[in-house]
Amino acid sequence: MGIGDIAALNGGLNNTPALDGLLHQSVWFNQGYSGSAVCAPARAALLTGRYPHRTGVVSLSLVNFPTLTSLGLHEQTMADVFQANGYHTGLVGKWHLGIRPEYHPMKRGFREFRGFMGPDIKTYYKFQLDSNGVRKAYDGPYLTDVLTEQAIDYVRAHQGEPFFLHLAYYAPHRPLGAPEELVASYQEKGYDLKTAKIYAMIEIMDRGIGKLLDELDMLNIRENTIVVFASDNGPDPLTGERFNQQLNGRKYAIYEGGIRVPLFFHWKGKFTAHKVDEVAHFTDMLPTLSELCQLEVDKTVMDRLDGGSLAGLISGNRSAKDLPKARYWQWNRGVPYYTHNAAMREGDWKLVYPPVTTGLVDSQSTSRPMLFNLKSDPAESTDVSAANPGIFGRMKVMLEDWSRKVEADRLKATAYDN
DSSP states (O other): OOOGGGGTTSSSSSSOOHHHHHHHTSSEEEEEEEESSHHHHHHHHHHHOOOOOTTTOSSSSSTTGGGSSSSOOOOOOOOHHHHHHEEEEEEEEEEOOOOSGOOGGGGGSSSSEESSSSSSSSSTTTTEEEETTHHHHHSSSOHHHHHHHHHHHHHHHHHSSOOEEEEEEEEEEESSSOOOOHHHHHHHHHOOOOHHHHHHHHHHHHHHHHHHHHHHHHHTOGGOOEEEEEOOSOOGGGGOOOOOOOOOOOTSSSHHHHOOOEEEEEOTTSOHHHHHHHHHHHGHHHHHEEEEEHHHOOOOHHHSSSSSOOOHOOOOOOOOOTTEEEEEEOOOSSSSSSSSSSEEETOOOOOEEEOOOOOSSOOOOOOOOEEETTTTTTTTTOOOOTHHHHHHHHHHHHHHHHHHHHHHHHHHHHHHHH
């Protein structure tokens, strides 16, 4: 799901009233970034506060690359931290960070799990969910609606205690599917079938988010609940060419369109709605929530984090000076090749090693990196490396140094788990 999939940000191309309302009532990070251009590594960064390479999660296929898509057993998750601070913890929806028993969410800090281990959904109308270790088959109800009801049930059950719920919808992921009547309503507006299905899937997810927020109100706990909304990567190029604010690239690529995502924080009565133009990254999520919720976090965990706390920017009381100055991304299928589909951002500057794909496993490449100034060129259309050799050379060295360090940590993580 991209930034351009929210109606309030695309001129009303689709229908997302709940997200529109939440956006206007939230602290919105206009330059929010996922931890990766694909799902599993992004989730690893979100849950650990560390670059996904350090956690061992560098691929997205639990079938073809299971050991490269499993969250290192030595890693502390956000759920571990919340549980250690007396919170009940639950995950509803997608896990996708390991399928062996030792990687089960209920062994990674979540006391309850109602969802699926990997991208094993064949249709949104016929699927199986793991309910605290017990498989249950569904035939008929729509997956997104089921996940919404599971989330509401969780909140009702734990309304009287501190809780941390991670609701990971599958929509709008392939396989595309939604009620025919809703799809048809978008086709009548002139959208092709794929785009119509995507917008219908997002609209149903939006309805679910609205129902969950209404439940928080009915239970009188909305003013004591922080709500964070984000997507894990940009739009899938195989699902049509829908609007994404003219950003370059899509899912799988480390261009802006692949890694820039919706990201906003809402706390009714506590956070004053405003837009923040500073860069925010998935690795910031754990330190941010730890500060906002006043959690006690072991120093060894904090010292390993790659992100920083956004709490000061959210409250408006602090600047971004305490956040990391540089942010990094890299992804390819299988073992990492840091010579392509890698990027770093520092201030307005972004260095990019272009993607090079040759089938299932990307080949080694020595593609020449490019330099962009995102302030003057948000579409990443003009390489300005020749005009800025000093900045280009320094950032190239920084990205190479980061690559060596995270690869060394990845190998350690792999050795630990094996």
